[in-house]
Amino acid sequence: MHFTSAQRLDDGVLERRFTLAEVPGILWTPGSAPAPTPLILLGQPGGLDKMYPRLLARARQFAAQGFAAATLELPGSGERPRSAAAEEARTDLRRAVTAGEPVTDGVVDRLVLPLVDKAVPELQGDLDALLSLPEIGGPVGYAGGIIAIGVRLAVVESRISAAVLFAGSYVPRSMFEEARQVTIPLHVLLQWDDEGNDRQMALDLFDAFGSKEKTLHANMGGHTGVPAFEVEAGNRFFARHLESRRRRCST
Amino acid sequence: MHFTSAQRLDDGVLERRFTLAEVPGILWTPGSAPAPTPLILLGQPGGLDKMYPRLLARARQFAAQGFAAATLELPGSGERPRSAAAEEARTDLRRAVTAGEPVTDGVVDRLVLPLVDKAVPELQGDLDALLSLPEIGGPVGYAGGIIAIGVRLAVVESRISAAVLFAGSYVPRSMFEEARQVTIPLHVLLQWDDEGNDRQMALDLFDAFGSKEKTLHANMGGHTGVPAFEVEAGNRFFARHLESRRRRCST
Numbered sequence: 001m002h003f004t005s006a007q008r009l010d011d012g013v014l015e016r017r018f019t020l021a022e023v024p025g026i027l028w029t030p031g032s033a034p035a036p037t038p039l040i041l042l043g044q045p046g047g048l049d050k051m052y053p054r055l056l057a058r059a060r061q062f063a064a065q066g067f068a069a070a071t072l073e074l075p076g077s078g079e080r081p082r083s084a085a086a087e088e089a090r091t092d093l094r095r096a097v098t099a100g101e102p103v104t105d106g107v108v109d110r111l112v113l114p115l116v117d118k119a120v121p122e123l124q125g126d127l128d129a130l131l132s133l134p135e136i137g138g139p140v141g142y143a144g145g146i147i148a149i150g151v152r153l154a155v156v157e158s159r160i161s162a163a164v165l166f167a168g169s170y171v172p173r174s175m176f177e178e179a180r181q182v183t184i185p186l187h188v189l190l191q192w193d194d195e196g197n198d199r200q201m202a203l204d205l206f207d208a209f210g211s212k213e214k215t216l217h218a219n220m221g222g223h224t225g226v227p228a229f230e231v232e233a234g235n236r237f238f239a240r241h242l243e244s245r246r247r248r249c250s251t
Numbered sequence: 252m253h254f255t256s257a258q259r260l261d262d263g264v265l266e267r268r269f270t271l272a273e274v275p276g277i278l279w280t281p282g283s284a285p286a287p288t289p290l291i292l293l294g295q296p297g298g299l300d301k302m303y304p305r306l307l308a309r310a311r312q313f314a315a316q317g318f319a320a321a322t323l324e325l326p327g328s329g330e331r332p333r334s335a336a337a338e339e340a341r342t343d344l345r346r347a348v349t350a351g352e353p354v355t356d357g358v359v360d361r362l363v364l365p366l367v368d369k370a371v372p373e374l375q376g377d378l379d380a381l382l383s384l385p386e387i388g389g390p391v392g393y394a395g396g397i398i399a400i401g402v403r404l405a406v407v408e409s410r411i412s413a414a415v416l417f418a419g420s421y422v423p424r425s426m427f428e429e430a431r432q433v434t435i436p437l438h439v440l441l442q443w444d445d446e447g448n449d450r451q452m453a454l455d456l457f458d459a460f461g462s463k464e465k466t467l468h469a470n471m472g473g474h475t476g477v478p479a480f481e482v483e484a485g486n487r488f489f490a491r492h493l494e495s496r497r498r499r500c501s502t
Contacts (some may be wrong), residue, residue, distance in 0.1 A: 192458070192467070203454065205471070207443070214480075216443070218457070218467040224382065227466075233484060240480065 001129035004013070013063045020129055023122060024048060024079065025072040027058035029135055033066035036137025038242040039130055040069045040158075041123060041146030041153075046077025058143070061235055068136050069240065072126045073136045074146070075118040086111060093170075098118075098195060108170040112148050116175075127159060139245040141238050147205070148175055154182045162241035164234040165186070167196060167202035168223055177207040186214040187237040189230060194223045252380035262374025263315045266307075271380055274325040274373060275299060275330065279310035280386055284317035287388025288380055289493040291320045291412075292374060292404075293397025296420070309394070312486055318493065319387050323377050326369040337362060342483070346420075348447060359421040363399050367426075371403045378410060390496040392489050399426055400455070405433045413492035414438070415485045418453035419445060419474055430459040437465040438488040440481060445474045 004019045004024075012031020017024065026048065030037060040062050044051045047072065059069040076083050089111035096103045141163040150165045150210050155178050167190040171179075186209055190202050208217045210251050215237070219227050255275075256268045263282020269274065277299065291313050295302045299322065313486060314499050328408040340362035343351045347354045390412040395400050401416045406429050416442040422430075437460055441453050457467045466488070470478055 192465075205260065206315060213478075214443075215481075216467070216469040218469075220463060220465055222465055227464075230466075236480065 002079070007064055009060075011060060013060060015028050015059075019157055020072070021122075023073055023126075023198060024114045025070060025126060026052075026055070026059075026067065026132065028056075028072045029068045030063040030066055033063075035135045037066055037068045037135065038139050038141070038238075038246055039127075039136050040067050040141045040143050040238065040242075042069050042071040043072055043142060043146055043149055043166075044074070045145050046074035048078050049071050058231075060238060061231070063237070065235060065239060066131075067141075067238065070126065070130055072123060075115060075122070081115065086114060087214070103170060105173050108244060109172045109174070112146075112170055112172050113174070114147070116148050116152050117171075119146070119149050120156065123149070124157055127156065127157065131159070137246070140244050141242055143234065143238070145169055145172055151175055151179050151182060154184055154186075157232075160184060161245055162238065164237060166226075167191075167205065168197050170198065171201060176205065176208045179205055182209050183211055185237075186211045187234055188214065188216045189209070189226060189234070190216060190218040191223055192218045193220055196223055224234055260311075261309060262314070264311055266310075271323070271445075274324055274375055274377075276321060276377060277303075277306070277308075277310075277486050278319065278321045278381065279314055280319045281314040281317055282284065284314075286386045288317055288319045288386065289392070289497055290378075290387050291318050291392040291394050291489065292378070293320050293322040294393060294400055294417075295319050295322055295325070296396050297326050298312065299329050309482075312482070313489070316486060316490060317390075318489065319381075321377065323374060323380055326366060326373070337365060346349055347467035349501055354421060354449070356398075356424050360423045360425070363397075363423050364425070366397070370397070370400050371407065373457075374400070374404060375408055382410070384426055388497075390493050392493055394485065394489070396420055402426055402430050402433060405435055405437075411435060412496055413438065413489060415488060417477075418442075418456065419448050421449065422452060422456055427456065427459045430456055431461045433460050433461060433462055435447075436488075437462045437469045438485055438490050439465065439479060440485070441467060441469040442472060442474055442476060443469045444452050444471055447474055 001016050003016050003018045007015050014029045016027045032201045055071055062069045068176045076086050103106050140159050142163040143162050145166040145168050147165045147167055148171045150163050154163055162185045188206050202231055252269050252271050254267050254269045258266050265280045269280045300316045306322055310443050313320045327337050381443055381457045391410050393411050393414040396417040396419050399422045405414055413436045415438045439457050468481055
């Protein structure tokens, strides 16, 4: 992990950009919080520059709760090299959505499975590097989108204790079996009238999760219209699960 | 409205039992809150004595927020005269559920429609009486179960400004058209694995509501296992909608 810049924001949050095996990422740590702090991995749809304002806003909220937050550029997004197969699948998906046609399982598999296969090990490497920093301890939460990445991470990465998942992207059918293996507490956000998302798939996925504690919060307002009170509900979810684990670990 | 008893509880809440046209009810008002206070009508499945502990707990939480709360016995429940037709429909419904058979629309209609037709005007009369008390002003919220009663009330009673509905009972198909006419902010609680409830019906009903602001919160834990954090989310919903209306009314 190589830090490329550092700046102290007006609310005291320290923002550091880094690269990890040439993949760019950003780490935010609270200005004042008892170290080591819990960490939240921020999932995002790819394109750090475009997503920066929203990621920063989430990171500031988590920092106010005493949590660090970090994000990593997705394979094939931002400045990273494109995959021809992924671009082709993305074009096919957009064409189907624009034409009002059903998005086939084949298109979803071609687009999402290689992304999950590549992104999850990178996020695990990110976690190794971040948790080796003295200011970051654990527990670790995952928050955000490309829900299939959240599902895979929750299954294979035992350091993730709780996740807020945004049901705003397609999930390959083959990953429903993985969803059954998820046992960590989950808080799932669904925008009920999100036209770019398959509502029934999101409900089926929520049903499939093996977690004993799982909550679904559905709202109106389209893909980007998650109400502010639901953002706060997600913050409280992490406060319940990460804070209590921190207390348990440190006593 | 005839008050039959009054007692001051240890947290300062004043609990008064009353009858209104021979129907028993309970009114809880906060020990200290700027009068007149908003009011929340507590829906319940019938049987005030059996439901008393849970109703009291909800009323205490609302009183702590500065809201009064009131409940009225349902037709055919508690000490009120039984309806032979309703008892027969209830027996048919229990038989179907016990046998694992589908609950027919006919059984739901026979059980729920007469109940809604009778209970809603009674609740409106209750509202007339309660709002004539100097300590109770408005706005008014509705919280609780027999969701069909909440739907009808939200349509016909313009004094109801916001509702927390518990999707834990059957709704006649004919009332989905009424659901489309609901425009007030709604917060719907669904217990995902509630065996005595039809999950798909609850999701369809949520979809049907005409409200621009509607939220669905689904959790595990069976019919009576609504998590404490969801009770708090309901409280915050009323704080947002009733408090802001009170401020708007008084300025």
